[in-house]
Amino acid sequence: MSEHKDSGHDNRSEYVADTVMEHEYDGIQEFDNKLPNWWLWLMWGSMVFALFYWLVFHTLEIRDLPKGDFETEMRLADEAMMERMKNNPVTNESLMAIVEMPAQVAEGRDMFVKFCVACHLDKGEGLVGPNLTDGVWVHGCEPMDLHKIVSDGVAAKGMPAWMNQLGPGGVQTVVAYVMTLRNTEVAGKAPEGEPCKF
Ligand code: HEC
Incomplete structure (x- = not known):
């Protein structure tokens, strides 16, 4: 067998x-x-x-990939946080929290392109206004220093006040974006002001 x-x-x-x-x-x-x-x-x-x-x-992109899902979640969480922050006073810490929110920083970038590049140029390297990428600042480099300058401007030197046009949220967002430009050291307008650490 x-x-x-x-x-x-x-x-x-x-x-x-x-x-x-x-x-x-x-x-x-x-x-x-x-x-x-x-x-x-x-x-x-x-x-x-x-x-x-x-x-x-x-x-068809009917559903988000996990990465997209994650980004949506993060954006919603950031928006909720922005909503809560409206009721609190603006501080260095609250402004630095916005720097950590990619969607807000991107919004700040849009505003910067629209309102600020004429004098500070695309990378913030400065033209009429100072270079925002070097380590020296005329009015200080703390988030609240920037917040004050952007809100109130410096009429005598030709920096407009933006509070009326951008509103409180807009000013905070564009300041958060400018914080990301600090110390990127783009060659441009010669340094003006004092070295500043934050
Ligand atoms: C019309 C030209 C002009 C526009 C537009 C402009 N700036 Fe300025 N900015 C200036 C000038 C000039 C100064 C310098 C002021 C001084 O020396 O006191 C300045 C200063 C600054 C400073 C302080 C820099 C430092 O060294 O302390 C910041 C921050 C700033 N601008 C942000 C912005 C932002 C954000 C926008 C857009 C929302 C903007 N600027 C739009 C002209 C401009």
Whole structure:
């Protein structure tokens, strides 16, 4: 009796032969066996899943990828915090908290491009107004120093007051953006003022 026979019957039709496939690589041959169904289900299943996943997350973008989900969560948390901060006085700490909020900093950047680049240039390197990227400041480098200058301006020197136009939230946001420019050391207008550490 052959070891390939099904349980004990000497019946030719139940004889299951392992067919060796013709090819051979480095002396390795393989049988032509039927793949188990559970394996096939997994394979076809994952292909169908991949197709839907691709459509939903990438092509149609119906759902956010985990990174997008995370960013949405963070943005909502930041907005909630901004809302709470409205009722509190503005401080160095509250302004530095805004510096940590990417969406707010991006908004500050938009405002800076719209209202400030004419005199401070795109990277803050200075033209009519001082270079905001060097380590020296005319009016101090603490967030509250910037907040005061941006709110009230320096009429005699040609720095406008922005509180009326931007409102309290706008001033805080643009100040947060300017805080990100500090010490980026872009070559531009010669340093004016005193070194300042914050
Ligand atoms: C019309 C030109 C002009 C515009 C527009 C302008 N600034 Fe200025 N800014 C100046 C000048 C001039 C000074 C220098 C004031 C001084 O020397 O006292 C200055 C000073 C500053 C300072 C203080 C710098 C230091 O060394 O202490 C900050 C911060 C600043 N500007 C931010 C802004 C922001 C933010 C905006 C946009 C919302 C803006 N500026 C728009 C002209 C301008």
